[in-house]
Amino acid sequence: MTENKNRKIRVGIIGATGYAGAELVRILQGHPAAEIVWYGSKSYIEKEYASVYRNFFQVVKDICKGDDLQELADQVDVIFTATPQGFLASVISEEILRKAKVVDLSADFRLKDVAVYEKWYGIEHKAPQFIGEAVYGLCEINRKEIKGARLIANPGCYTTCSILTAYPLVKEGLIDAKSLIIDAKSGTSGAGRGAKLPNLFCEVNENIKAYGVASHRHTPEIEEQLGYAAGREILLNFTPHLVPMNRGILVTAYADLTPEGLDAARVRDAYEKYYGEEQFIRLLPSGECPETKWVEGSNFVDIGFVIDERTNRIIMMGALDNLVKGAAGQAVQNMNLLFGLQENTGLMMMPCFP
Amino acid sequence: MTENKNRKIRVGIIGATGYAGAELVRILQGHPAAEIVWYGSKSYIEKEYASVYRNFFQVVKDICKGDDLQELADQVDVIFTATPQGFLASVISEEILRKAKVVDLSADFRLKDVAVYEKWYGIEHKAPQFIGEAVYGLCEINRKEIKGARLIANPGCYTTCSILTAYPLVKEGLIDAKSLIIDAKSGTSGAGRGAKLPNLFCEVNENIKAYGVASHRHTPEIEEQLGYAAGREILLNFTPHLVPMNRGILVTAYADLTPEGLDAARVRDAYEKYYGEEQFIRLLPSGECPETKWVEGSNFVDIGFVIDERTNRIIMMGALDNLVKGAAGQAVQNMNLLFGLQENTGLMMMPCFP
C-alpha cells in the first residue's frame, strides 16, 4: 500500500504478544496517525489480544492473527517484526518490501558482516541479499538514511544505550575507543516473556548477576556502530547484568581520555554538538548521574559523565527504558521518519515517577 | 479568571512536589486543553521544578512558587491542592472561590459532618462554612453535581477504590451493607514522599503489614458515601496494608448476599446498570480477578467478583492506580467536568505493562 495523507498509517505487528510487541501496542494506541490492523502472534492465534495483555481490556478488541508476512504486506503500510532471531530473514522478500516498509526489532539485519552475524548468533542467515539495503535505525545518528529506507534494523536495547552514551566522544576522538569498557544493567523485561526458570520472580528478585560475559550478542553490534564513528575497527568489553526491576537499562562506560588532561567543558561541547538539538537525548548537568526511573515509560535517553583526573578516565553513563527507546519507542520513531511525520509524533509520553 | 474557549485552562498546583502533585504534572503535560502556570511547593520554593522531579528535565522549565492561594487565584482558572489535611480549610475564602475553581486532593471537604472530620483527623476544621457546597468528586457517581460546583473534594485513593467496588451492590440492596469488610492493599507511593523511617526501601521491601487497623481516616469517608447509596448509616471494617510496590491499590471486599442465593447474573446486571457506560470502569469477565499492574499509570478501575455459595458471601475486588484514578487522574477528570470538556480528555493513557 502507498502512503496517503488523508488516512492513518496501517500497521501490522508480528510478535505482538511479546513484551516489545505489547509496548508497540501501548505506544501506537496513543499515536494520532497510525492504527494497528494486525496483531500477529505465534502462540495466541485466534485469541483476543486483550486476553493476553489485560491492560488493553476494552481498548483493543482485536483477535490475534498469525505471522504470514506475505498476506500481511498486502494489508498494511508498515510491518513491525518483534520476533526471534532468524525469523524475518527466513521470510523476507523483494515483494514484501515493495508493498510495505519493514521495521525489524530482531537482530537479523543489524550487522553488515554476515559472518559476524552467523558466528555470534549461531544460525545461518537466510536473506543476506537484503543486508546491504537495511538501514541501522538509530534515529539520532542515521536519520537521513532512515527516511529513504524500506527495511530498518531497529537497534538492540543495550546497543542503543551503549552507542548513544559513547558516540560523540568516539566520533570526536576524545576517548581511546579500544579502551572502552561497557558495564550495563538491565531490567528483566529484556529477557522476554518466555516461561524460563531463571526469569521467575524468586530467582530474579533480591539478586543481581552478570551474564553473557564476553559473549553477549549485542557486543558486535556496538562494536560495528562505534567503529563507524571511530573510523576504524573497535573491540571492546560489554558486560550485561540482570537487575530486579521490570524496565530500564543503565550503561556505565569507561574509557581513557585522549589526549590526557581533557576537561569537562570540551567533553560537554562534544555531546552538545551531536545531541544539542535532539529532543529524546537529555544531557544532564555536570557530574549528575542518570537514573533509569527518571526515563521509565518514555522515549528519553539521559546521559551524564564524570571525569576522573586521577586516572585520566571518563565515566560515561546513559539510561533509557529498554522497551521504549530500547525497542518499541525507537521503532515508532523510525516509522515516523519513514512516513514523513514529525519525529516525536506519539512519543511524548512523560516518564512515570514513581 | 473566567473560562475562555479560545485558550487553555490555566492551572495552579499547590503541593506540586509531592507524589500526587507530580502525577498531576505528568498527566497535565499530556492534556491538550490545560497548562500549568503555577508549581506551588513549600520545601522547594525558587528551585527548578525539574530538579525535584528529574523525569521532567527539559520538559518543565518552571521554578517552584509558594502556596499563596490568594495570589494564585488571580492567575488561574483552577487550583489543585495536593496538600496536608487542614491546609486548604485554613486558607480558603469566598473570594478565592469566586475567582477560581478548587479541586482539593486533601480530606478537608470530603466529610459532611464536621464532627466526624475533627474526630478522625484530630484537627479543628477552619472553614466549615464551605463544607456544604463542596461536591464529593467521585465522577462516576456525582457527575451532575460536579459540573456546577466551585469546590471539589477529590476522593481518597483507598476510598475511590472501595466505593466503586461495592457501590452498585449497596445501591441495589444486593448485599447487607453492615456486613461489609474491606481489606485493602496499597503500593508505597500512597505514603507520600516524606523522609520517614517506615518508608525506607529496606523497611518496605520484602515485607507486608496491615496498619491503621480500625482507625484509618478513609473509613468514615467510605462509610458516608456508601451510606448515601444504602440510604442509611453504615459502619464497616476497613483495613489497609502496605505492599512492596510503587503504585496500585487492590481492594478485596466481603459481604453477605441479600437475599440468600443471589446468582452471578443478577450481580453482574447491577454492575452493568451503573458502570455499563463508564469508560474508566472495566468490569472483568465472570470470576476474573483484577490485578493492579493491569491498570498502572492509567485512569482505569478494574472490578471483578466471585460468589461463594457455600458461605453466601460475595467477594468483590477492585484495582486502580492510587496516583491516577486514586488522586491526580480523578482530579483532572473533575477538572474536565468543571470546564465542560469531554470527560476523558487527556486521560486515555494506556496502562504500562510490565
Next chain:
Amino acid sequence: MTENKNRKIRVGIIGATGYAGAELVRILQGHPAAEIVWYGSKSYIEKEYASVYRNFFQVVKDICKGDDLQELADQVDVIFTATPQGFLASVISEEILRKAKVVDLSADFRLKDVAVYEKWYGIEHKAPQFIGEAVYGLCEINRKEIKGARLIANPGCYTTCSILTAYPLVKEGLIDAKSLIIDAKSGTSGAGRGAKLPNLFCEVNENIKAYGVASHRHTPEIEEQLGYAAGREILLNFTPHLVPMNRGILVTAYADLTPEGLDAARVRDAYEKYYGEEQFIRLLPSGECPETKWVEGSNFVDIGFVIDERTNRIIMMGALDNLVKGAAGQAVQNMNLLFGLQENTGLMMMPCFP
C-alpha cells in the same frame, strides 16, 4: 532403621529440589542431630545438588537421587516428602511406615474426609487406609499426638498461619466461627519453582492480585482444623493474594466477637492461655501489627489483634515465613517431636532483617 541416641537421625528428602525441599536442606544443615543422606529429585537425578541450589556450593557435595520411597526407607530414619499432591498417597505402604517415619509436606494426609480431599484436589486418593493414623502436624496444637505418630501430615503454609491466628479465640468461643473471613497475602515462593508465565518476575513484580477466590485448596484444611476447635463444622471465606516478595505470609482475619463488647484483655488472656508457653508463637503487644519481614527466615509466628468496638469485630493478624514455619521449619519441628529431641533443636535461626 531404629533410633539411636549415639548417632544422628538419618534423613531422606523427596522433592529436595523444590523451594520447600531446599529450605529443609538449609535448616537441616544447621541441625546438630540430623544428617541428610538422600537428596531426592525428579528432574535433577544424577546432578550435583549444589548445582541446582548454588547457595550450597562447597557445602553439600551430594548427587541427586530419585524418588524410590521403598529403597529410601531402608536407609533412613525419617522421610520428608515435599512433593506434588497425590505422590505420597500413590507410593506409601505399611512396610515403609514400619521402617521410617514420614513427614509429608503435601496435602495427601491432611484431610480426614477422603471425599473432601477428592473434591478440592480433583484426584483420587490412592491410600485412604492411612488417613486415619496420620497426625496433623501443627505442633503447637497436636504436640502429644505427633510424638507417637508414624505419618505426619505437615500443614500448608496458609493453613498454619490462618489456624494459629484464630485458634484460641475459636477454641474459647470468643468469636463467631461462621463469621470468619480470612484474607491472606503470600510471597511468591509459595507458588513453587515451576517455570510458569504467571510466576515470571515481570508478571509478579509491581503487582498484587487475589487468586483461587472461594476455591483455594487450603480452605477445607482450615475449616477442618478450626472445626475441631469450635466443636462443630465451620464454613469460612479464605482469599489468598500474591505479593511481590519472596517469602512471608500475612493473614488478616475478621470475625464477630461473641458476646458483644468483649474487651482486649479477655482476648489476650485467651491467646496467652494457649500460646503463653510457646517459643515459636510471639504474641505482639496490644494493637501492634505483625510484619512478615520480622519473621523472615525464622520459625516464628507473630500474632496481633485489634478490636473494633464500632462494628463489634476483631481483626486478628498473623505473620510467618511460608518456607519455614509454613513448611520446612514446621516439618523439622515435627521431626524433633517424633525423635524425642528438644522441640526447638536446629530451629532457633534469628529472623533476617533487612
Next chain:
Amino acid sequence: MTENKNRKIRVGIIGATGYAGAELVRILQGHPAAEIVWYGSKSYIEKEYASVYRNFFQVVKDICKGDDLQELADQVDVIFTATPQGFLASVISEEILRKAKVVDLSADFRLKDVAVYEKWYGIEHKAPQFIGEAVYGLCEINRKEIKGARLIANPGCYTTCSILTAYPLVKEGLIDAKSLIIDAKSGTSGAGRGAKLPNLFCEVNENIKAYGVASHRHTPEIEEQLGYAAGREILLNFTPHLVPMNRGILVTAYADLTPEGLDAARVRDAYEKYYGEEQFIRLLPSGECPETKWVEGSNFVDIGFVIDERTNRIIMMGALDNLVKGAAGQAVQNMNLLFGLQENTGLMMMPCFP
C-alpha cells in the same frame, strides 16, 4: 577484662541500632562463645532493643544503653563500633585498648595515611597515634596480624568484595593493576537506616543509578590494600551503583592481562593458591558468574572470572552479603581470630534462598 576459657566472650556494640549493628546482633545470637552485654545506641537510649528491631522480639530483652566507650570497656572483652566516621577516633584511648579489644566497622583506622583519610572523608582525624597499630581486618589476607592486634579496622563492604575479587591476580602480577576498573552494585541496606529521601522505597524501587562516581570513599581503601599486593601504588576506578534489593554486593572488575594470552588455568591456579583453603571464599567453576542471592545471609564470598581473548582482558566477579562478609560477619570472624576461637565459629549460616 581478660579472656577466660570458661566463660563466654563479653561483647559490647556501639551503634547497635544501625543495620550493621543489628546484623551483629543476629549473628552473635547464634554464636556459642559470645554474649552481648551492651547494646549501645545514640537515638534509642533507654528503649528496648527489640522494640527497634522487632525480629528480636522475645529473644533480646535488653535495653539500649549509650555510647560511653570508657564505661563500656570496663564491662566487656570486645567492643564493636558500628558508628559514623570520626566517632571512634574521637573517643579511643590507650586505656580503652588495654581493657578491651576494639573491632571498628567505621573507616577511622582503615587508611594508614592520615592525609588520605582527611581528604576523602573531609574530617580531621582525632587519634592518628593509633593508626599505626590498627590491623586491617581482611581475615583471609591479614589473618596472622589480626590475631595479635588490639584494634581492628574492619574493612568496608565494597572494599572487601573488590579486594578479594582481584587480590590473587594483583599479587601474582597476572593483571596490570593500573588498568583496574571496578564496577560495583550494592543493595540498599548499605545506605544505612537514616530517614533520607533518596533511600525511600519509591525512590529506590524500579531504579538503578551510579553514585559517588570517581569520589566514593572506599576507593583509597581498595587502592591501598591492592597496592600492598602489587608492591606499588595503584590508582584505579571504582564506581558504586544502588540496586533495588536489600542486601548484596556484586563487583565486576576489569583488567588487562599481563602477559598477553594468559589462559584460564593459570588464573585459576592463582585463585586456588590464595583461596584454596579458605572456607568463606568459594571459587566458582570456570565461566560461572556469581549471584548475590546465592550468598545472602551468609559469610561467603563467591568469585568467578571470564577471560576475553579478543580484548586480552579478564572480567573478575565477586559477590557477598554487604551486612555479613561486608560488615558484621567479618567483624565476628575478626573477633574469633582475636580470641583464639575457630575462625568460622558462629558463622556457618547457610545462604537463604529464595
